[in-house]
Amino acid sequence: MDTQSFELKVVDVVEETADAHSITFEVPSADAEHFGYRPGQFLTVAVPSDQTGVAARCYSLSSSPVGGGPLTITVKRTADGYASNWICDHVREGDTLRVLPPSGIFTPASLSADLLLFAGGSGITPVISITRTALQQGTGRIVLFYANRDESSVIFAKELTALAAEHPDRLQVVHWLESVQGLPSQEQVAAFASAYTSYDAFVCGPAPFMKLTVAALKGLEFPRERRHQEKFVSLGGNPFGDLHDQEVAEHEIEDAERDLDETVADTGEGRPQGPVRLEVELDGEKYAYDDWAPGTKMLDHLESKGVKAPYSCREGECSACAIRLLEGDVKMLHNDVLDDEDIADGIRLGCQAVPVTDVVRVTYS
Helix, strand or coil: CCCCCEEEEEEEEEEEECCEEEEEEECCHHHHHHHCCCCCCEEEEEEEECCCEEEEEEEEECCCCCCCCCEEEEEECCCCCHHHHHHHHHCCCCCEEEEEEEECCCCCCCCCCCEEEEEEHHHHHHHHHHHHHHHHHCCCCEEEEEEECCHHHCCCHHHHHHHHHHCCCCEEEEEEEHHHHCCCCHHHHHHHHHHHCCCEEEEECCHHHHHHHHHHHHHCCCCHHHEEECCCCCCCCCCCCCCCCHHHHHHHHHHHHHHHHHHHHHHCCCCCCCCEEEEEEECCEEEEEEEECCCCCHHHHHHHCCCCCCCCCCCCCCCCCEEEEEECCEEECCCCCCCHHHHHCCEEEHHHEEECCCEEEEECC
């Protein structure tokens, strides 16, 4: 159950705006293989906490994985955000932070696709990573709708201006300022997006902004496979392994068995009577096992086989371990991030999935 974390040295801190800081890390060459990433992914950071020992938070990478640039996250203060305020107040060049390797699925399948990007406030962080990378490695057109409170709140303002000037035939940046135009409405977002219905859409920002933007895209009949939204919540558990001793692992297995029994009783579904066959597609490779125990979570089973399946929080509170069902079904013991539409589309969280059918076939998308 132990997770591999790394101590990374902070080599630069940039104040992007009055309440947003970019934190750049040095990755030792010995650990470089653990820190390859795709644009739009995030790091899970351990922040010291008097109450819980560690407060784990996910922060998107604003850097690009191409061009040799350093690993960078951008953190914006939130009014009641303990971790974001601690980072902005305390982290300085020369400090070290404990992190988990990059993870997440908020990333384009093709960097050459035409991209319609929506960012609200700090939601620009994964979006700027996608933009930087697609402009360097892709060929498609990029349209960015970026909403902020006022002009002083615009993160990466100078860079976005420079990128648009450098790539006038590929990048269009539209700024929406609440101080000038008021909050955007669903109708206004739909009117804007209506000219780009063939594009792949990515949405990141505060929950109300994402809700109205996704509703606007649905109204324009953007298909599910071309609608992507990033979801973060405050992680309640500790994914850094400090508390995961053998006793904890045994209790988790017992809890999984009990929850599965309750699910079977509630739904009337048949519980697997013996080991389950699990087939997994991951990064172009296929894995098959005939000994997945019904009370064991999918992630735990794959790790026991030496498969490096993606994860971050291990608590069902982020989407890093998301899988898509191809055959069979699983029960999620905890889920704070997938909505009803995600579940209807067959998306599940591998870190919380236990089998309820004799055969389960999935892909990490």
